[in-house]
Amino acid sequence: MKNTGRKLILTAVAAVILSSCKSAADPVGSAVSLSGMDRINSGLEENITTDLTTTYEVFLYSYYDSDNDDIGDLRGLKEKLDYIQDTGFTAIWLMPVMTSPTYHKYDVADYYSIDPQYGTIDDFKDLISDCSERGIRIILDLVLNHTSVQHPWFAAAADYLKTHDDYDDCAASCPYFNAYHFSREFQNGYAALGDSGWYYEARFWEGMPDLNLDDEEVREEILSIMKYWLELGVGGFRLDAVTSYYTGDPEKNTAFLKWLCESGKAMRSDCYFVGEAWTNRSEIAALYDSGIDSLFDFPFADANGIIHDTLMGAYGAEDYVQAQVSEQEAYILHNPDYLNAPFYTNHDMARSAGYYAGDDGTKTKLAGAMNLLMSGNVFVYYGEEAGMKGSGKDENKRAPMYWSDTAQTGICTGPPDMDTIAMKFAPLDEQMKDPYSVYSYYRNAIKLRNAFPSLAFGTVSLRDDLSDEEIAVYTKSDGIHPEVCIVMNLGGQSETVDVSTLKQQTLAGVLLAGEEEISLQEGKLTVPPYGIAVLKE
Ligand code: CA
Numbered sequence: 041m042k043n044t045g046r047k048l049i050l051t052a053v054a055a056v057i058l059s060s061c062k063s064a065a066d067p068v069g070s071a072v073s074l075s076g077m078d079r080i081n082s083g084l085e086e087n088i089t090t091d092l093t094t095t096y097e098v099f100l101y102s103y104y105d106s107d108n109d110d111i112g113d114l115r116g117l118k119e120k121l122d123y124i125q126d127t128g129f130t131a132i133w134l135m136p137v138m139t140s141p142t143y144h145k146y147d148v149a150d151y152y153s154i155d156p157q158y159g160t161i162d163d164f165k166d167l168i169s170d171c172s173e174r175g176i177r178i179i180l181d182l183v184l185n186h187t188s189v190q191h192p193w194f195a196a197a198a199d200y201l202k203t204h205d206d207y208d209d210c211a212a213s214c215p216y217f218n219a220y221h222f223s224r225e226f227q228n229g230y231a232a233l234g235d236s237g238w239y240y241e242a243r244f245w246e247g248m249p250d251l252n253l254d255d256e257e258v259r260e261e262i263l264s265i266m267k268y269w270l271e272l273g274v275g276g277f278r279l280d281a282v283t284s285y286y287t288g289d290p291e292k293n294t295a296f297l298k299w300l301c302e303s304g305k306a307m308r309s310d311c312y313f314v315g316e317a318w319t320n321r322s323e324i325a326a327l328y329d330s331g332i333d334s335l336f337d338f339p340f341a342d343a344n345g346i347i348h349d350t351l352m353g354a355y356g357a358e359d360y361v362q363a364q365v366s367e368q369e370a371y372i373l374h375n376p377d378y379l380n381a382p383f384y385t386n387h388d389m390a391r392s393a394g395y396y397a398g399d400d401g402t403k404t405k406l407a408g409a410m411n412l413l414m415s416g417n418v419f420v421y422y423g424e425e426a427g428m429k430g431s432g433k434d435e436n437k438r439a440p441m442y443w444s445d446t447a448q449t450g451i452c453t454g455p456p457d458m459d460t461i462a463m464k465f466a467p468l469d470e471q472m473k474d475p476y477s478v479y480s481y482y483r484n485a486i487k488l489r490n491a492f493p494s495l496a497f498g499t500v501s502l503r504d505d506l507s508d509e510e511i512a513v514y515t516k517s518d519g520i521h522p523e524v525c526i527v528m529n530l531g532g533q534s535e536t537v538d539v540s541t542l543k544q545q546t547l548a549g550v551l552l553a554g555e556e557e558i559s560l561q562e563g564k565l566t567v568p569p570y571g572i573a574v575l576k577e
Contacts, residue, residue: 276312
């Protein structure tokens with residue numbers, strides 16, 4: 041942890057941005073336009089207690105290209121660390137970087153190398169070193185449910201099986217036979233091994249044979265893979281598809297996760313694990329029995345999640361808060377030290393700017409805040425901070441980061457077969473100059489989150505006496521830092537709340553979707569439509 045260095049760099053970057061905007065945008069000398077939101081939030085200082093506060097999910101392929109082959113890479117990401125840090129991210133989830141035959145690389149052929157499209161191990165070491173100096177943690181995507189068919193283990197087994205058909209003979213003599221699930225009969229979730237008469241488990245796709253996670257040799261290899269990357273300096277792992285480890289067997293999934301997390305933490309005590317269990321609250325809660333740090337908070341995410349449904353009017357403002365209360369009660373029962381992993385979208389979901397037809401940006405912003413004001417290690421998928429679009433086939437959800445509309449090096453072409461995507465909001469370089477852009481809003485939301493540990497991690501309590509369908513008033517306390525209060529107006533009308541019974545009566549920060557400002561006078565807080573106030577003692 042290098043908090044001091046981080047703070048200094050942030051201040052320096054902010055100063056450069058402010059001064060350069062002033063001279064470039066306005067030669068006459070009057071101040072560059074700051075929104076009311078910027079003015080109120082200008083005094084906020086980063087006060088993070090852990091680098092697991094606000095994590096950026098990056099798909100390297102589409103992020104930033106350093107060598108003009110139009111594919112993003114590790115060096116490109118390194119060039120963008122100033123941007124990432126200035127936006128307020130404290131950690132990066134790197135989607136798979138290991139050698140793989142596909143563009144998305146969720147089928148690994150070699151767990152000990154960087155895919156040549158992305159660079160080299162030396163590039164990775166450089167990235168880790170730069171991130172470490174900035175206090176940014178790298179969380180590596182680790183795909184353990186399956187390998188690629190090109191993984192040498194599967195390739196060797198397949199070679200052997202193509203010329204042998206006796207099960208017992210193969211079980212005894214075929215290399216890596218027990219590393220996968222081979223069968224002479226077709227079963228649900230299995231794929232045919234050519235015309236050999238053999239089948240293998242491949243739940244997602246025939247190119248992704250499922251590993252047999254009970255096999256000793258597989259387990260030893262997993263330990264060796266984790267050790268390799270931890271020694272290179274990664275700070276943890278995002279675990280792909282944990283409910284598929286043992287399909288349909290939650291207890292075995294929990295037991296495997298427990299073994300995995302305990303093994304990783306024995307190698308590096310602060311090794312962080314976040315698991316992808318794309319399922320409901322009760323199944324996620326049960327998986328916390330494993331002791332895993334975090335599981336992604338799927339119930340709040342996506343186009344049918346609680347954030348979206350609240351903004352579409354299916355739930356009231358107080359229901360959105362009550363859902364957080366119920367969830368924290370459910371999770372804490374299974375792991376008192378759990379760290380929720382809220383997110384709004386990821387690489388498997390349509391981008392959120394397309395969720396609200398006719399939206400002028402207000403709902404896109406507000407939804408971003410409803411994610412970023414949740415407790416835990418909050419994740420943001422690259423491009424969401426600029427309201428990018430992309431839906432339909434997976435490639436469209438992984439479109440090139442929309443840095444600029446002007447031709448320049450570094451911009452990627454995106455996955456093969458991606459459709460042309462019409463963006464809704466301006467490119468990032470324009471948004472960075474606009475105090476009312478989606479980006480400026482996200483940056484303020486992250487700044488607010490990173491300024492108050494109770495806001496980032498606190499236990500939620502609803503003030504139901506002050507809340508209703510439109511207004512949510514709730515407090516958050518982490519038990520160490522001062523409690524904060526959030527007043528969120530999810531309605532289309534300005535609302536006045538009597539805050540005189542709250543301990544928190546000082547405006548600490550605001551998130552405003554438009555130009556209408558917030559006022560706090562004599563215990564009366566007036567919040568414009570879709571406005572949010574954070575109050576402190
Ligand atoms: Ca490249």
